[in-house]
Every structure is written in C-alpha cells, then in structure tokens.
Amino acid sequence: MTPYRGRFAPSPTGRLHFGSLVAALGSWLAARAAGGRWIVRMEDIDRAREVPGAADDILRTLAAFGLDSDEPVLRQSEREPVYAAALHQLAGAGHAYRCWCSRSDLEPFGGIHPATCVARESARAPAWRLHVGDAVIGFDDAIQGHCTQALAREVGDFVIWRVEGGCAYQLAVVVDDAAQGITDVVRGADLLDSTPRQILLQRLLGLPQPRYAHLPLALGADGRKLSKHEAALPVDGADPLPALRAALRFLGQPVPDAGETARLLALAARAFDLARIPRNATAPTPFAALRKETC
Numbered sequence: 001m002t003p004y005r006g007r008f009a010p011s012p013t014g015r016l017h018f019g020s021l022v023a024a025l026g027s028w029l030a031a032r033a034a035g036g037r038w039i040v041r042m043e044d045i046d047r048a049r050e051v052p053g054a055a056d057d058i059l060r061t062l063a064a065f066g067l068d069s070d071e072p073v074l075r076q077s078e079r080e081p082v083y084a085a086a087l088h089q090l091a092g093a094g095h096a097y098r099c100w101c102s103r104s105d106l107e108p109f110g111g112i113h114p115a116t117c118v119a120r121e122s123a124r125a126p127a128w129r130l131h132v133g134d135a136v137i138g139f140d141d142a143i144q145g146h147c148t149q150a151l152a153r154e155v156g157d158f159v160i161w162r163v164e165g166g167c168a169y170q171l172a173v174v175v176d177d178a179a180q181g182i183t184d185v186v187r188g189a190d191l192l193d194s195t196p197r198q199i200l201l202q203r204l205l206g207l208p209q210p211r212y213a214h215l216p217l218a219l220g221a222d223g224r225k226l227s228k229h230e231a232a233l234p235v236d237g238a239d240p241l242p243a244l245r246a247a248l249r250f251l252g253q254p255v256p257d258a259g260e261t262a263r264l265l266a267l268a269a270r271a272f273d274l275a276r277i278p279r280n281a282t283a284p285t286p287f288a289a290l291r292k293e294t295c
C-alpha cells in the first residue's frame with residue numbers, strides 16, 4: 001500500500017482562525033493515526049486576496065500549536081511554470097479553451113457558463129476554461145458519504161487560468177496534490193463541491209485520485225455561516241491548549257488529560273477515530289467553550 005501522505009493547504013488571506021485550526025488538526029490527526037506524513041502547502045497564488053504577513057503568521061501559529069510540516073513548505077507562488085505546463089497539456093488535448101466572458105455575460109445563464117464563450121473575442125487577455133462536457137462525477141467521501149455532481153448543470157465550464165493571469169485554485173490544487181504524492185485530502189466541507197471539478201481535472205491530466213474526507217464546517221453562534229467578525233477571530237498561539245481541546249471536541253474526539261501541547265497531540269492521535277467525526281456538513285463553533293477556557 002502507498003504510505004499515507006496528508007496535507008493542510010491554507011491560503012494566506014488572514015490569520016489562522018478556529019475553522020482553519022479544525023482543518024489543520026483534523027488532517028494532522030488522520031495522518032498521524034495512519035502513521036503517515038503531514039505536509040503544509042501555502043496556497044498563495046492569488047496576490048489580490050493575500051494579506052501581507054499572513055503566510056508567515058499562519059506558519060508561526062501552526063508551530064505554536066505543535067503542527068509542523070514534515071517537509072519544506074511548498075509555496076504555490078513559486079510554481080507557475082508547472083501549472084502552465086498542465087494548462088498546456090489540457091489545451092493541447094482540446095479540454096480547455098480561451099474565454100472572454102465576464103460575470104455579467106453569464107447573468108442570463110444563472111451564472112453557469114453555457115459551455116461556449118458568449119463574449120466577443122477582444123484584445124484583453126482571456127481566461128481559460130475547462131470543458132466539462134457531460135461529466136457526472138461521483139466519489140465516496142470518508143465522512144460525508146457518497147457525493148455526485150453533474151458538472152455541466154451545477155457548475156458549468158470553470159476557470160482554470162484567470163483573466164488577471166495566473167493559475168486558478170482548482171488546477172493548482174490538483175497539480176500540487178499529485179506532485180506531492182498526497183494520498184488523503186482531509187479539509188473543510190466548504191470544499192466538498194470543488195472536489196468533482198478536481199477529480200475531473202485529475203482524470204484529464206492522468207493523475208491519481210486521492211481519498212477525500214470533508215470535515216464539518218464551523219458555524220456561527222446563530223447556526224448560520226460564520227460572520228466576517230466571527231470568522232476573523234484568530235486562535236491564540238500563545239495559549240494553544242483551550243483551542244486545541246475545543247477543536248478535538250468539535251471533531252467528536254475524546255479530549256486527553258494532558259497539560260502540554262505535544263503530549264495532548266500525541267495522545268489525541270493515538271485515540272483518533274475518523275468514524276467519530278460528526279457527519280453533518282456543519283456544526284456550531286464552540287465559542288462558549290473557547291471563551292470559558294480562555295478567560
């Protein structure tokens with residue numbers, strides 16, 4: 001069997017918050033419980049959304065939580081030629097095409113691309129889209145169960161190379177998961193509906209398909225999506241234990257009796273059981289627990 005290789009792939013758009021700690025810890029525990037490696041990849045390809053200093057801040061905070069990458073951190077900003085080669089491969093095989101459609105061009109189609117560029121070709125740079133054809137992609141998620149998506153109806157031909165220049169998330173993540181030999185993707189359920197697009201790209205590029213497990217998403221106190229304010233609440237690297245315990249509880253795992261980060265993590269990895277993770281795609285964020293323990 002191929003040795004387990006998991007990863008955590010944050011985008012440097014802000015500080016590490018409870019939702020991203022859950023994804024980091026969940027992927028770390030699954031990797032450690034399987035005796036595998038855990039790798040951090042910095043997804044810093046979208047310069048416009050990047051917050052200066054956030055990448056280093058995230059890595060420092062992860063280290064304070066005892067979550068260190070087993071291999072040097074791969075930075076997507078340094079890999080454009082590799083992504084360009086994948087685009088070239090897709091375009092050469094007729095799977096990708098240039099497109100000038102703007103968001104307003106797609107409004108009459110409910111935002112779903114109609115599989116052919118409806119804008120007039122112009123002097124400005126195009127985006128590149130992937131032909132999804134009639135692909136219906138199904139996969140077994142280790143937490144969420146069987147999922148399927150009819151790409152043409154639910155997503156449409158999607159952007160793999162952005163108008164502003166540079167690779168789009170869906171293509172970069174597929175190229176890097178393969179380049180890093182990732183066998184298991186454990187991440188937040190907000191990315192569940194991206195997975196079929198990534199599987200289609202893997203098939204078209206002839207890359208292996210990792211196993212997937214999508215963790216429940218942290219919700220606000222009102223049971224709705226985290227507000228900007230709540231989502232921005234960073235976790236405290238100076239006092240990691242309360243947030244680590246809250247994240248373990250959130251993942252349905254027992255909380256070991258340990259007063260030290262490395263010991264807590266080692267015991268948690270030993271006791272980790274993926275089957276205990278709540279199946280529902282969303283669950284409330286334990287703000288009360290976080291607050292009670294931090295103040």
Ligand code: GLU
Binds near residue numbers: 043
């Ligand atoms: N960089 C993505 C994010 O922070 C996650 C990518 C992934 O885990 O596939 O939302």
